[in-house]
Amino acid sequence: EAGVVQSPRYKIIEKKQPVAFWCNPISGHNTLYWYRQNLGQGPELLIRYENEEAVDDSQLPKDRFSAERLKGVDSTLKIQPAELGDSAVYLCASSPRGQTSGNTIYFGEGSWLTVV
Amino acid sequence: QKEVEQNSGPLSVPEGAIASLNCTYSDRVSQSFFWYRQYSGKSPELIMSIYSNGDKEDGRFTAQLNKASQYVSLLIRDSQPSDSATYLCAVIFMDTGRRALTFGSGTRLQVQP
Helix, strand or coil, X not given: CCCCEEECCEEEECCCCCEEEEEECCCCCCEEEEEEECCCCCCEEEEEEECCEXXXXXXXXXXXXXXXXXXXXXXXXXXXXXXXXXXXXXXXXXXXXXXXXXXXXXXXXCXXXXXX | CCCEECCCCCEEEECCCCEEEEEEECCCCEEEEEEEEECCCCCCEEEEEECCXXXXXXXXXXXXXXXXXXXXXXXXXXXXXXXXXXXXXXXXECCCCCCCEEECCCEEEEEEC
16 A cells, blocks of 8 residues: 655755645545654644645644645645745645544655755 | 653663653643654654553553653663664644644664664
């Protein structure tokens, strides 16, 4: 079974440029998460989807970040314009429907963003 | 004060020794507690989960939870160089209705051959 797939794995952009990250969750997983992990820190939740509905986006900086999950499967996280402080790893994760236990949250390999 | 706190380390132990990793969490309604391992450049992977007070053992790993002290720990017996990684403590808090993991900043473990 394929895991959570993310792309691109690595991205280097100049500040003020836009960037987008794509995530394909594990088949059948209705809950999708985007986390951001800064160097030397633990992951921090940006947004959580249940199917296509964003049920928790309180930590998403809405002035420059946006996310969507059309048809309740793949998801895209966008940053526009990017700032130097956005350099981080963006982790996508998914879990089965109705599961709130961390036992069943699976992470992708992450998208590494460097803003110069 | 952070919601989940860990000593950043590095914690250095010799091969074969017991590594003890600690985590404290804020006084909120909490349900579930987890330890994730993260190798450099990789994504977090679940090692242990614990839900009730006491100890839970899985192979060389033992998780310990003390809700009264708001404390959760991970013991790694017979530490191996392959255990060298960052260990992330994570908690699911229930009071805000958020159903997502809140992570600590991680403790870096170095096992010396």
